[in-house]
Amino acid sequence: MLMTAAKSWIDEAQAILREGPVRVLRDVPLSGRTCFGIGGPARFLLAPDDPEPLAGVLGRLTGAGVPFDFLGAGSNLLVSDEGPSFVVVAAEALAAGPEIRGASVRVGAGFSVPKLVKRLQQAGLSGLEFAEGIPGSVGGCVRMNAGWHEGMFGQTVASVTTITRQGAIEEVVAGTETFAYRKSPGLGDRFVAAATLRLTPDDPGRIQERVLSFREHRVRTQPTGRKNAGCIFKNPPGDHAGRLIDATGLKGLAVGPAVVSDRHANFILNRGGATFKEVASLIDAVREAVFKQTGIALETEVIRWI
Numbered sequence: 654m655l656m657t658a659a660k661s662w663i664d665e666a667q668a669i670l671r672e673g674p675v676r677v678l679r680d681v682p683l684s685g686r687t688c689f690g691i692g693g694p695a696r697f698l699l700a701p702d703d704p705e706p707l708a709g710v711l712g713r714l715t716g717a718g719v720p721f722d723f724l725g726a727g728s729n730l731l732v733s734d735e736g737p738s739f740v741v742v743a744a745e746a747l748a749a750g751p752e753i754r755g756a757s758v759r760v761g762a763g764f765s766v767p768k769l770v771k772r773l774q775q776a777g778l779s780g781l782e783f784a785e786g787i788p789g790s791v792g793g794c795v796r797m798n799a800g801w802h803e804g805m806f807g808q809t810v811a812s813v814t815t816i817t818r819q820g821a822i823e824e825v826v827a828g829t830e831t832f833a834y835r836k837s838p839g840l841g842d843r844f845v846a847a848a849t850l851r852l853t854p855d856d857p858g859r860i861q862e863r864v865l866s867f868r869e870h871r872v873r874t875q876p877t878g879r880k881n882a883g884c885i886f887k888n889p890p891g892d893h894a895g896r897l898i899d900a901t902g903l904k905g906l907a908v909g910p911a912v913v914s915d916r917h918a919n920f921i922l923n924r925g926g927a928t929f930k931e932v933a934s935l936i937d938a939v940r941e942a943v944f945k946q947t948g949i950a951l952e953t954e955v956i957r958w959i
Protein backbone atom coordinates (compact mmCIF):
# COMPACT_ATOMS: atom_id res chain seq x y z
CA MET A 654 0.00 0.00 0.00
CA LEU A 655 1.40 3.42 -0.91
CA MET A 656 1.16 6.20 1.70
CA THR A 657 0.37 9.47 -0.02
CA ALA A 658 1.01 12.08 2.69
CA ALA A 659 3.54 12.22 5.54
CA LYS A 660 0.66 12.23 8.01
CA SER A 661 -0.66 8.90 6.83
CA TRP A 662 2.45 6.83 7.63
CA ILE A 663 2.60 8.47 11.05
CA ASP A 664 -1.02 7.59 11.77
CA GLU A 665 -0.55 4.05 10.53
CA ALA A 666 2.62 3.62 12.58
CA GLN A 667 0.96 5.01 15.68
CA ALA A 668 -1.93 2.58 15.39
CA ILE A 669 0.36 -0.44 14.94
CA LEU A 670 2.93 0.51 17.57
CA ARG A 671 0.28 1.31 20.17
CA GLU A 672 -0.60 -2.39 20.20
CA GLY A 673 2.91 -3.24 21.49
CA PRO A 674 4.76 -5.39 22.37
CA VAL A 675 8.00 -3.63 21.34
CA ARG A 676 9.32 -0.67 23.35
CA VAL A 677 8.75 2.59 21.45
CA LEU A 678 10.43 5.93 22.19
CA ARG A 679 8.89 9.08 20.73
CA ASP A 680 10.58 12.14 19.19
CA VAL A 681 14.15 11.05 19.85
CA PRO A 682 16.77 13.54 18.57
CA LEU A 683 19.15 11.57 16.37
CA SER A 684 21.92 14.15 16.77
CA GLY A 685 22.64 12.35 20.05
CA ARG A 686 22.77 8.96 18.35
CA THR A 687 25.02 9.68 15.38
CA CYS A 688 28.79 10.20 15.30
CA PHE A 689 28.28 13.30 13.12
CA GLY A 690 26.16 14.83 15.91
CA ILE A 691 23.61 15.84 13.27
CA GLY A 692 19.96 14.85 12.86
CA GLY A 693 16.46 15.81 13.89
CA PRO A 694 14.04 13.64 15.84
CA ALA A 695 12.91 10.13 15.03
CA ARG A 696 9.13 10.27 15.55
CA PHE A 697 9.14 6.60 16.53
CA LEU A 698 12.24 4.76 17.66
CA LEU A 699 11.73 1.05 18.37
CA ALA A 700 14.18 -0.46 20.84
CA PRO A 701 13.38 -4.21 20.84
CA ASP A 702 15.18 -6.55 23.23
CA ASP A 703 13.87 -9.72 21.59
CA PRO A 704 13.74 -10.53 17.85
CA GLU A 705 10.44 -12.48 18.04
CA PRO A 706 8.05 -9.61 18.86
CA LEU A 707 10.03 -7.30 16.58
CA ALA A 708 9.45 -9.69 13.69
CA GLY A 709 5.69 -9.42 14.21
CA VAL A 710 5.81 -5.62 14.29
CA LEU A 711 7.99 -5.38 11.16
CA GLY A 712 5.54 -7.64 9.32
CA ARG A 713 2.63 -5.41 10.34
CA LEU A 714 4.46 -2.20 9.40
CA THR A 715 5.31 -3.62 5.99
CA GLY A 716 1.75 -4.82 5.50
CA ALA A 717 0.47 -1.30 6.18
CA GLY A 718 3.07 0.33 3.91
CA VAL A 719 4.81 2.12 6.78
CA PRO A 720 8.46 2.87 5.91
CA PHE A 721 11.18 1.93 8.40
CA ASP A 722 14.96 1.62 8.57
CA PHE A 723 17.56 0.33 11.00
CA LEU A 724 19.89 2.15 13.37
CA GLY A 725 23.11 0.76 14.77
CA ALA A 726 25.64 3.03 16.43
CA GLY A 727 24.93 5.82 13.93
CA SER A 728 28.57 6.02 12.84
CA ASN A 729 27.88 5.96 9.10
CA LEU A 730 24.76 8.13 8.92
CA LEU A 731 23.99 11.69 7.88
CA VAL A 732 20.47 12.41 9.16
CA SER A 733 18.31 15.33 8.00
CA ASP A 734 17.67 18.19 10.40
CA GLU A 735 13.93 17.46 10.25
CA GLY A 736 14.51 13.84 11.23
CA PRO A 737 13.86 10.77 9.09
CA SER A 738 10.49 10.30 7.42
CA PHE A 739 10.21 6.71 8.62
CA VAL A 740 10.13 4.57 11.74
CA VAL A 741 13.60 3.91 13.17
CA VAL A 742 14.35 0.42 14.48
CA ALA A 743 17.36 0.52 16.81
CA ALA A 744 19.44 -2.55 17.62
CA GLU A 745 20.84 -1.10 20.85
CA ALA A 746 18.90 -3.43 23.20
CA LEU A 747 19.73 -6.54 21.17
CA ALA A 748 23.24 -6.54 22.54
CA ALA A 749 23.73 -10.03 23.98
CA GLY A 750 27.11 -11.70 24.14
CA PRO A 751 29.65 -12.34 23.04
CA GLU A 752 29.02 -16.02 23.70
CA ILE A 753 32.31 -17.79 23.00
CA ARG A 754 32.42 -21.50 22.08
CA GLY A 755 35.86 -22.48 20.89
CA ALA A 756 36.58 -20.30 17.87
CA SER A 757 32.90 -19.54 17.30
CA VAL A 758 31.36 -16.40 18.76
CA ARG A 759 27.70 -15.43 18.79
CA VAL A 760 26.96 -11.78 19.43
CA GLY A 761 23.92 -9.49 19.32
CA ALA A 762 23.56 -6.79 16.66
CA GLY A 763 23.64 -3.96 19.20
CA PHE A 764 26.96 -5.03 20.73
CA SER A 765 29.70 -2.43 20.33
CA VAL A 766 32.49 -3.40 17.92
CA PRO A 767 35.29 -1.69 19.92
CA LYS A 768 34.21 -3.73 22.96
CA LEU A 769 34.06 -6.89 20.84
CA VAL A 770 37.61 -6.32 19.57
CA LYS A 771 38.79 -6.08 23.18
CA ARG A 772 36.89 -9.21 24.30
CA LEU A 773 38.23 -11.26 21.38
CA GLN A 774 41.78 -10.18 22.11
CA GLN A 775 41.40 -11.27 25.73
CA ALA A 776 39.91 -14.59 24.60
CA GLY A 777 42.80 -15.22 22.18
CA LEU A 778 40.65 -15.07 19.05
CA SER A 779 42.04 -13.38 15.95
CA GLY A 780 40.24 -11.92 12.91
CA LEU A 781 38.83 -8.55 13.91
CA GLU A 782 42.00 -6.68 14.89
CA PHE A 783 41.54 -4.36 11.88
CA ALA A 784 38.22 -3.19 13.37
CA GLU A 785 40.00 -1.44 16.25
CA GLY A 786 38.74 2.16 16.08
CA ILE A 787 35.58 1.44 14.04
CA PRO A 788 32.87 2.88 16.32
CA GLY A 789 30.00 0.80 14.93
CA SER A 790 27.67 -1.88 16.24
CA VAL A 791 27.93 -5.53 15.16
CA GLY A 792 24.72 -5.19 13.11
CA GLY A 793 25.91 -2.05 11.32
CA CYS A 794 29.36 -3.54 10.63
CA VAL A 795 27.83 -6.74 9.25
CA ARG A 796 25.42 -4.77 7.07
CA MET A 797 28.15 -2.41 5.81
CA ASN A 798 30.83 -5.14 5.68
CA ALA A 799 33.00 -2.59 7.48
CA GLY A 800 36.68 -2.91 6.79
CA TRP A 801 40.10 -1.40 6.91
CA HIS A 802 43.22 -2.28 4.93
CA GLU A 803 42.87 -5.97 3.99
CA GLY A 804 40.34 -6.79 6.73
CA MET A 805 36.58 -6.92 6.23
CA PHE A 806 33.92 -7.84 8.75
CA GLY A 807 32.30 -10.35 6.39
CA GLN A 808 35.47 -12.48 6.35
CA THR A 809 34.69 -13.54 9.93
CA VAL A 810 30.92 -14.04 9.58
CA ALA A 811 29.67 -17.64 9.59
CA SER A 812 25.95 -16.87 9.75
CA VAL A 813 23.56 -14.03 10.49
CA THR A 814 20.23 -14.12 12.30
CA THR A 815 18.01 -11.82 10.28
CA ILE A 816 14.44 -10.56 10.21
CA THR A 817 12.92 -9.96 6.80
CA ARG A 818 10.74 -6.93 6.20
CA GLN A 819 7.79 -9.30 6.00
CA GLY A 820 8.53 -10.44 9.56
CA ALA A 821 10.24 -13.82 9.12
CA ILE A 822 13.21 -14.72 11.29
CA GLU A 823 15.79 -16.39 9.06
CA GLU A 824 19.33 -17.62 9.59
CA VAL A 825 21.50 -16.69 6.60
CA VAL A 826 24.61 -18.84 6.23
CA ALA A 827 27.40 -16.67 4.83
CA GLY A 828 28.90 -17.69 1.49
CA THR A 829 31.20 -16.12 -1.06
CA GLU A 830 28.40 -13.91 -2.44
CA THR A 831 27.05 -12.64 0.88
CA PHE A 832 29.46 -9.73 1.26
CA ALA A 833 31.06 -7.25 -1.13
CA TYR A 834 32.99 -3.99 -0.71
CA ARG A 835 31.09 -2.03 1.98
CA LYS A 836 27.85 -3.89 1.40
CA SER A 837 26.14 -7.21 2.06
CA PRO A 838 24.06 -8.12 -1.00
CA GLY A 839 23.33 -11.57 0.45
CA LEU A 840 21.46 -9.99 3.37
CA GLY A 841 19.39 -7.66 1.20
CA ASP A 842 17.34 -5.19 3.22
CA ARG A 843 16.88 -7.45 6.25
CA PHE A 844 17.36 -6.47 9.85
CA VAL A 845 20.44 -8.05 11.43
CA ALA A 846 19.54 -9.33 14.90
CA ALA A 847 22.72 -11.29 15.73
CA ALA A 848 25.76 -12.81 14.08
CA THR A 849 27.88 -15.90 14.56
CA LEU A 850 31.53 -15.23 13.81
CA ARG A 851 34.29 -17.72 13.10
CA LEU A 852 37.70 -16.62 14.33
CA THR A 853 41.19 -18.08 14.57
CA PRO A 854 42.78 -18.97 17.91
CA ASP A 855 46.03 -17.07 18.52
CA ASP A 856 48.17 -15.78 21.35
CA PRO A 857 46.47 -12.79 23.12
CA GLY A 858 49.80 -10.93 23.23
CA ARG A 859 50.28 -11.19 19.46
CA ILE A 860 46.67 -10.15 18.85
CA GLN A 861 47.20 -7.14 21.11
CA GLU A 862 50.31 -6.15 19.14
CA ARG A 863 48.29 -6.14 15.92
CA VAL A 864 45.45 -4.18 17.55
CA LEU A 865 47.91 -1.56 18.78
CA SER A 866 49.57 -1.31 15.40
CA PHE A 867 46.18 -0.65 13.72
CA ARG A 868 45.39 1.91 16.44
CA GLU A 869 48.72 3.68 15.97
CA HIS A 870 48.21 3.82 12.19
CA ARG A 871 44.67 5.22 12.61
CA VAL A 872 45.73 7.88 15.12
CA ARG A 873 48.58 8.93 12.80
CA THR A 874 46.48 9.18 9.63
CA GLN A 875 42.93 10.09 10.67
CA PRO A 876 41.46 13.12 12.42
CA THR A 877 40.45 12.80 16.05
CA GLY A 878 38.53 15.05 18.40
CA ARG A 879 35.88 16.26 15.95
CA LYS A 880 32.53 14.71 15.10
CA ASN A 881 32.57 12.83 11.81
CA ALA A 882 31.24 9.71 10.08
CA GLY A 883 34.51 8.13 8.99
CA CYS A 884 35.17 7.99 5.26
CA ILE A 885 32.56 9.88 3.24
CA PHE A 886 33.25 8.20 -0.11
CA LYS A 887 34.02 4.63 -1.11
CA ASN A 888 37.39 4.06 -2.72
CA PRO A 889 37.03 3.75 -6.50
CA PRO A 890 38.66 0.63 -8.02
CA GLY A 891 42.46 0.91 -7.88
CA ASP A 892 42.56 4.26 -6.11
CA HIS A 893 41.74 6.04 -2.86
CA ALA A 894 39.01 8.64 -2.54
CA GLY A 895 41.15 10.56 -0.01
CA ARG A 896 44.06 10.76 -2.46
CA LEU A 897 41.79 12.05 -5.26
CA ILE A 898 40.20 14.68 -2.99
CA ASP A 899 43.62 15.79 -1.75
CA ALA A 900 45.00 15.94 -5.31
CA THR A 901 42.04 18.12 -6.29
CA GLY A 902 43.14 20.58 -3.60
CA LEU A 903 40.03 20.28 -1.46
CA LYS A 904 41.51 19.88 2.03
CA GLY A 905 40.09 22.67 4.18
CA LEU A 906 37.12 23.33 1.87
CA ALA A 907 34.21 24.29 4.14
CA VAL A 908 30.48 24.96 4.13
CA GLY A 909 29.64 26.59 7.45
CA PRO A 910 31.10 24.48 10.27
CA ALA A 911 31.47 21.44 7.98
CA VAL A 912 35.02 21.12 6.65
CA VAL A 913 37.13 18.65 4.66
CA SER A 914 39.76 17.38 7.09
CA ASP A 915 43.30 18.52 6.40
CA ARG A 916 44.62 15.29 7.90
CA HIS A 917 42.57 12.83 5.81
CA ALA A 918 40.73 14.32 2.85
CA ASN A 919 38.03 11.63 2.82
CA PHE A 920 36.78 12.82 6.23
CA ILE A 921 34.36 15.71 6.74
CA LEU A 922 34.41 17.18 10.22
CA ASN A 923 31.58 18.85 12.07
CA ARG A 924 33.39 21.68 13.85
CA GLY A 925 30.24 22.37 15.86
CA GLY A 926 26.63 22.98 14.86
CA ALA A 927 26.90 21.83 11.23
CA THR A 928 23.56 21.02 9.64
CA PHE A 929 22.56 18.20 7.31
CA LYS A 930 22.29 20.68 4.44
CA GLU A 931 25.78 22.06 5.04
CA VAL A 932 27.40 18.63 5.11
CA ALA A 933 25.36 17.44 2.14
CA SER A 934 26.34 20.46 0.03
CA LEU A 935 30.00 20.02 0.97
CA ILE A 936 29.80 16.35 -0.09
CA ASP A 937 28.22 17.40 -3.42
CA ALA A 938 30.86 20.11 -3.95
CA VAL A 939 33.69 17.62 -3.34
CA ARG A 940 32.16 15.05 -5.68
CA GLU A 941 31.70 17.64 -8.43
CA ALA A 942 35.21 19.06 -8.11
CA VAL A 943 36.83 15.59 -8.15
CA PHE A 944 34.76 14.62 -11.19
CA LYS A 945 35.75 17.80 -13.04
CA GLN A 946 39.44 17.27 -12.30
CA THR A 947 39.73 13.47 -12.71
CA GLY A 948 36.61 12.20 -14.49
CA ILE A 949 35.98 9.84 -11.56
CA ALA A 950 32.49 9.90 -10.00
CA LEU A 951 32.92 9.14 -6.30
CA GLU A 952 30.19 7.08 -4.64
CA THR A 953 29.24 7.96 -1.08
CA GLU A 954 29.82 5.44 1.70
CA VAL A 955 27.98 7.52 4.29
CA ILE A 956 24.22 6.96 4.19
CA ARG A 957 21.75 9.84 4.08
CA TRP A 958 18.54 9.60 6.05
CA ILE A 959 15.90 12.10 5.00
Ligand SMILES: Cc1cc2nc3c(=O)[nH]c(=O)nc-3n(C[C@H](O)[C@H](O)[C@H](O)COP(=O)(O)OP(=O)(O)OC[C@H]3O[C@@H](n4cnc5c(N)ncnc54)[C@H](O)[C@@H]3O)c2cc1C
Binds near residue numbers: 726792
Ligand atom coordinates in the same frame (compact mmCIF):
# COMPACT_ATOMS: atom_id res chain seq x y z
C1 LIG B 1 35.75 7.70 13.42
C2 LIG B 1 35.16 6.71 12.47
C3 LIG B 1 35.97 5.76 11.87
C4 LIG B 1 35.43 4.83 10.98
N1 LIG B 1 36.25 3.93 10.39
C5 LIG B 1 35.73 3.01 9.55
C6 LIG B 1 36.58 2.03 8.93
O1 LIG B 1 37.77 1.96 9.17
N2 LIG B 1 36.01 1.15 8.09
C7 LIG B 1 34.65 1.16 7.80
O2 LIG B 1 34.20 0.33 7.02
N3 LIG B 1 33.85 2.10 8.36
C8 LIG B 1 34.35 3.00 9.22
N4 LIG B 1 33.53 3.94 9.78
C9 LIG B 1 32.09 3.99 9.40
C10 LIG B 1 31.17 3.15 10.29
O3 LIG B 1 31.71 2.95 11.59
C11 LIG B 1 30.87 1.78 9.66
O4 LIG B 1 30.20 1.95 8.41
C12 LIG B 1 29.99 0.89 10.53
O5 LIG B 1 29.83 -0.35 9.90
C13 LIG B 1 28.60 1.49 10.81
O6 LIG B 1 28.03 0.74 11.86
P1 LIG B 1 26.85 1.40 12.74
O7 LIG B 1 26.42 0.38 13.72
O8 LIG B 1 27.27 2.69 13.28
O9 LIG B 1 25.74 1.56 11.63
P2 LIG B 1 24.81 2.84 11.37
O10 LIG B 1 25.66 4.02 11.03
O11 LIG B 1 23.84 3.00 12.46
O12 LIG B 1 24.05 2.35 10.05
C14 LIG B 1 24.77 2.16 8.85
C15 LIG B 1 23.91 1.33 7.88
O13 LIG B 1 23.71 0.03 8.42
C16 LIG B 1 22.30 -0.20 8.62
N5 LIG B 1 22.16 -0.95 9.88
C17 LIG B 1 22.59 -0.58 11.11
N6 LIG B 1 22.29 -1.54 12.01
C18 LIG B 1 21.64 -2.51 11.32
C19 LIG B 1 21.06 -3.77 11.68
N7 LIG B 1 21.08 -4.22 12.93
N8 LIG B 1 20.49 -4.52 10.71
C20 LIG B 1 20.46 -4.09 9.40
N9 LIG B 1 20.98 -2.92 9.01
C21 LIG B 1 21.57 -2.14 9.96
C22 LIG B 1 21.66 1.17 8.68
O14 LIG B 1 20.30 1.13 8.33
C23 LIG B 1 22.50 1.93 7.69
O15 LIG B 1 22.08 1.61 6.37
C24 LIG B 1 34.04 4.88 10.69
C25 LIG B 1 33.22 5.83 11.30
C26 LIG B 1 33.77 6.74 12.19
C27 LIG B 1 32.88 7.75 12.85
